[in-house]
Amino acid sequence: MINIQNVHKSFGDLEVLKGIDLDVKKGEVLSIIGSSGSGKSTLLYCINAIEKIQKGKIIVDDIDVHHPDTNQDQLRQRLGMVFQQWNSFPHLTVLENAALAPRVVKKMSKDEAIVIAEKELIHVGLGDKFDEYPTKLSGGQQQRLAIARALAMKPNYMLFDEITSALDPELVGEVLDTLRILREDGMTMICVTHEIAFARDVSDTVAYFQHGVIEEMGPPDQVISNPQKETTQKFLSKVLS
Amino acid sequence: MDYEFHWNTVLQKLPEMLEGAFVTLHVSVLSMLIGIVFAVLLAIVRMNNIKPFSYVAVAWVEVARNTPALFQIYMAYFGLGAFGIHLSPYTAVLSALIFINSGYLVETFRGGFQSIPKTQYSASKSLGMTGFQIYRYILLPQMFRRIYHPMTNQFVWSILMSSLGILVGMSELSGETQRLQSLSFRTLEFFIVAACMYYLITKLVLLAASLAARKLFRGEI
Amino acid sequence: MGSLFTPLSWNDTGFILIGVWNTIIISVVAIVIGTLLGIIVGFIRSESSKVTNTLLGAFLDILRSVPLIIQLVLFSTFIGVMGHPLNPFIAGSIILSLYTMAFMSEVFRGGFDSVAAAMKVAGRSLGMTYWQTVSYVSFPIGIRTVFPSWLGVALSVIKDSALVSVIGYMELLRTSDQLISRTQQPLEILLGVGLFYFVISYPLSHYGKKIERNMAL
Numbered sequence: 001m002i003n004i005q006n007v008h009k010s011f012g013d014l015e016v017l018k019g020i021d022l023d024v025k026k027g028e029v030l031s032i033i034g035s036s037g038s039g040k041s042t043l044l045y046c047i048n049a050i051e052k053i054q055k056g057k058i059i060v061d062d063i064d065v066h067h068p069d070t071n072q073d074q075l076r077q078r079l080g081m082v083f084q085q086w087n088s089f090p091h092l093t094v095l096e097n098a099a100l101a102p103r104v105v106k107k108m109s110k111d112e113a114i115v116i117a118e119k120e121l122i123h124v125g126l127g128d129k130f131d132e133y134p135t136k137l138s139g140g141q142q143q144r145l146a147i148a149r150a151l152a153m154k155p156n157y158m159l160f161d162e163i164t165s166a167l168d169p170e171l172v173g174e175v176l177d178t179l180r181i182l183r184e185d186g187m188t189m190i191c192v193t194h195e196i197a198f199a200r201d202v203s204d205t206v207a208y209f210q211h212g213v214i215e216e217m218g219p220p221d222q223v224i225s226n227p228q229k230e231t232t233q234k235f236l237s238k239v240l241s
Numbered sequence: 242m243d244y245e246f247h248w249n250t251v252l253q254k255l256p257e258m259l260e261g262a263f264v265t266l267h268v269s270v271l272s273m274l275i276g277i278v279f280a281v282l283l284a285i286v287r288m289n290n291i292k293p294f295s296y297v298a299v300a301w302v303e304v305a306r307n308t309p310a311l312f313q314i315y316m317a318y319f320g321l322g323a324f325g326i327h328l329s330p331y332t333a334v335l336s337a338l339i340f341i342n343s344g345y346l347v348e349t350f351r352g353g354f355q356s357i358p359k360t361q362y363s364a365s366k367s368l369g370m371t372g373f374q375i376y377r378y379i380l381l382p383q384m385f386r387r388i389y390h391p392m393t394n395q396f397v398w399s400i401l402m403s404s405l406g407i408l409v410g411m412s413e414l415s416g417e418t419q420r421l422q423s424l425s426f427r428t429l430e431f432f433i434v435a436a437c438m439y440y441l442i443t444k445l446v447l448l449a450a451s452l453a454a455r456k457l458f459r460g461e462i
Numbered sequence: 463m464g465s466l467f468t469p470l471s472w473n474d475t476g477f478i479l480i481g482v483w484n485t486i487i488i489s490v491v492a493i494v495i496g497t498l499l500g501i502i503v504g505f506i507r508s509e510s511s512k513v514t515n516t517l518l519g520a521f522l523d524i525l526r527s528v529p530l531i532i533q534l535v536l537f538s539t540f541i542g543v544m545g546h547p548l549n550p551f552i553a554g555s556i557i558l559s560l561y562t563m564a565f566m567s568e569v570f571r572g573g574f575d576s577v578a579a580a581m582k583v584a585g586r587s588l589g590m591t592y593w594q595t596v597s598y599v600s601f602p603i604g605i606r607t608v609f610p611s612w613l614g615v616a617l618s619v620i621k622d623s624a625l626v627s628v629i630g631y632m633e634l635l636r637t638s639d640q641l642i643s644r645t646q647q648p649l650e651i652l653l654g655v656g657l658f659y660f661v662i663s664y665p666l667s668h669y670g671k672k673i674e675r676n677m678a679l
Contacts, residue, residue, distance in 0.1 A: 073589055074589065080588075306663075308656050311625060319642060405531065429543055
């Protein structure tokens with residue numbers, strides 16, 4: 001379970017997260033929506049300790065993420081993250097991309113790592129691309145590679161930072177379908193996304209962020225289909241029109 | 242350390258060293274200016290494929306870029322002697338530097354020119370500009386911006402390479418330093434001062450270049 | 463012009479070959495040491511604070527702003543004065559390697575800087591430690607990108623090796639010099655020497671350009 005308590009985060013003088021309280025239970029799918037600059041992506045980076053927080057606590061599986069004694073490299077093995085710009089490693093093949101971390105971080109043998117990597121790559125539909133270099137793949141395929149690469153570490157949670165925003169429209173579907181598969185598998189997911197329809201169909205909970213605070217949070221039936229707050233209504237009408 | 246530094250000897254000879262530095266500067270400046278002229282000619286010949294000159298141009302560039310500067314200087318000073326041409330040390334070094342600079346600058350020009358997006362050309366054509374106008378107002382200014390930094394580096398290179406004059410008895414900074422130190426045997430002090438002078442000259446040139454750049458390229462990327 | 467090879471006896475050829483060998487060996491030493499040090503220094507500069515960077519940068523700047531010939535003469539005079547003279551090969555190797563390092567460190571610094579921060583974030587997010595990310599992500603990517611520039615510096619070193627003759631090292635140009643004064647045939651000998659440098663440099667520099675073009679795709 002992920003437990004976020006009163007988290008504040010600033011970049012210099014600019015406070016980007018102004019007191020976030022949030023829980024994500026095992027198997028839950030949380031979608032975070034909101035306009036750019038509302039702090040959504042920053043929260044994800046705080047959860048896996050890429051960014052530091054100034055106040056509050058984030059607890060992942062009973063581990064305090066930002067405690068000085070916490071081994072953050074080890075912690076990140078429980079949290080898989082996929083980025084807007086897939087960031088595939090250009091100097092490695094698709095298979096090597098997915099097998100690298102299990103081999104290097106978990107100290108698996110090359111063969112063991114390859115078995116796991118192949119399994120995850122097939123799971124996301126890249127079974128025929130093992131020996132290709134990422135630059136030869138489409139954006140959608142590279143994004144699925146990024147997902148498989150993260151899954152190969154067998155994380156307990158997956159964090160998705162607007163993973164379809166940089167894709168050509170016709171490639172978005174294949175990536176969202178992959179996320180649906182993960183949901184079926186029971187993966188706990190936090191998705192920062194602009195795809196409102198997806199958020200409505202797939203999430204258990206939706207949180208609307210604005211200016212560093214959670215304006216509204218609840219099941220998609222409520223937040224998206226029947227928003228209570230005016231700010232939420234305004235945002236949705238702009239995005240859905 | 243048993244050595245006693247005697248800086249006075251050097252300080253007395255400073256004016257003569259400064260004269261040497263002046264020679265360094267003007268041989269470098271000349272080699273750049275004349276080098277640019279030749280580079281432009283070579284570039285034109287190559288781009289328009291004017292045979293047989295384009296073969297000469299290719300050979301010039303490849304030899305200049307693939308052989309040592311000292312070799313060029315020896316060729317100019319000793320090699321030409323076989324043809325009865327005896328150049329003074331100054332002229333030999335100058336010729337060698339011109340030869341090399343023009344070779345490198347042609348490639349710089351070519352790179353700068355090719356890095357301008359082709360869309361600049363089509364955009365200006367569709368505005369109705371003639372070929373000459375496109376060069377003058379759109380292509381050449383952009384090219385200049387891109388070659389400015391490499392050209393500054395080439396100038397600094399010329400200044401540093403002129404030091405090879407020491408080996409053919411030229412009276413630029415290194416040559417003068419050599420001559421003066423051999424009169425007093427304060428080798429270490431003289432060459433330390435020479436090193437400092439080269440460093441200062443280089444820094445001043447780069448400073449002047451960046452100041453000029455700020456004035457010339459205001460507001461551009 | 464007369465017969466090209468008449469004045470060259472078997473001894474002379476051997477003499478020239480020593481020059482060739484000495485040129486090759488000092489170039490290789492300087493390239494290898496310059497590259498290794500350049501990678502380390504380039505990496506340090508890429509990852510350091512501004513203070514360290516500026517100090518290191520100033521030192522490297524001096525190496526690049528004083529002519530190589532002056533550095534060689536200064537160093538050999540200095541060690542002589544100190545009472546620890548070194549043979550020309552060692553002295554020349556030290557200075558040429560440092561000189562090479564100064565340029566190589568710029569090349570590698572650019573390479574490491576060019577690896578997008580996002581790549582490193584991706585590596586860390588997978589649970590890789592800082593050094594694992596450096597070894598498996600930053601380093602391999604950075605090195606590949608800079609190969610053409612590295613080659614450019616390496617070729618310059620081969621040409622600059624000619625200058626080590628100033629401190630008494632019998633590299634190619636110096637041996638040819640002696641041969642010229644003996645045989646009074648400057649042109650043929652110089653042409654042969656020039657051909658040597660050209661034959662090494664030209665194919666390698668064009669290979670480098672080809673790699674550069676392939677990478678740009």
